[in-house]
Amino acid sequence: MHRFVAGALAISWMAASAAVSNDLVLSEAEVTAQRERLARLGFEWMLERQKRLIRVSSAIRLHGDALCKGKLSPVTGIVAATSAELPEAYRETAYRNHGVEDLLKVLWILPDYPAAESGLRAGDTILEIDGRETHAAAYLDQRNPTDSKTFTALKLERGGEIFDLQFESRNGCFRPAVLSVLDNVDVHTEGARMLVYSGMLRFVESDDELAIVLAHELAHELLGQKLSVESAESEADYLGLYLVARAGYDVAVAPEFARRLAAEFPLALEERAGHIHPISTARSIALADTLREIQGKLERGEPLEPRTR
Ligand SMILES: [Zn+2]
The missing domain is CATH 2.30.42.10 (PDZ domain)
Structure with a gap:
């Protein structure tokens, strides 16, 4: 998936520089x-x-x-x-x-x-x-x-x-976030740090979306290894949104962000490549439930404690 994206960028960059070089001659200085x-x-x-x-x-x-x-x-x-x-x-x-x-x-x-x-x-x-x-x-x-x-x-x-x-x-x-200058739209945990790629920082359209990405990855870390990919993802979505809400970011952007991520990276849905974890239909339903649960607690002024499961 990443190679595909990088390839497309490289091609458009080459096309652009070829067009420019015909019209412009720059001195060495x-x-x-x-x-x-x-x-x-x-x-x-x-x-x-x-x-x-x-x-x-x-x-x-x-x-x-x-x-x-x-x-x-x-x-x-x-x-x-x-x-x-x-x-x-x-x-x-x-x-x-x-x-x-x-x-x-x-x-x-x-x-x-x-x-x-x-x-x-x-x-x-x-x-x-x-x-x-x-x-x-x-x-x-x-x-x-x-x-x-x-x-x-x-x-x-x-x-x-x-x-x-x-x-x-x-x-x-644990796991302070560190920026990687690579342009991948990705985030993953490496050793004692969470590596967040520059491409991901450009892909997210708001700090709320960035918070969702970081909290989801952190949630994986806290939950540890799960039996299946699907349950690992659902649980990380659930705990992740609580982390987002506790930090004061807007959880309401989550469904649209998940759709955008899935639409931009449809291959990752099938191949489960990389670490960006695009969302399945079952997960989007669960996500909507989590959203209602958190928004209800916010409205009633209840503490943002996730269910233990
Ligand atoms: Zn995930």
């Missing part, structure tokens, strides 16, 4: 300037997608904590990177625009979260996390907490000055 401009844009877009992903996934993880049965990890809301962690095409821009080198550089922090309120700023270099030198942004959100909160001690460098900073953040459901 112009080509270089163009390439640099695109690299800059590409990196900033990637960063915007990463921010959106962290914003939505942090809300889902935090508000779902009671349903995650001890499978927790810190939700710091920090977007940071080392040069080595970035795709090669972005390294030059990341260095020039944001000073990203070998050490961990803070690129953005989710507003109103404890890390931001502690005074951490974009541009800070993280030298140590909890007394340990680290070159991995992932370490921030992948520690295994023993409590409902995690204390984080950072050694930072800012404008030549070295200082310490601490904050305490609440823990949320």
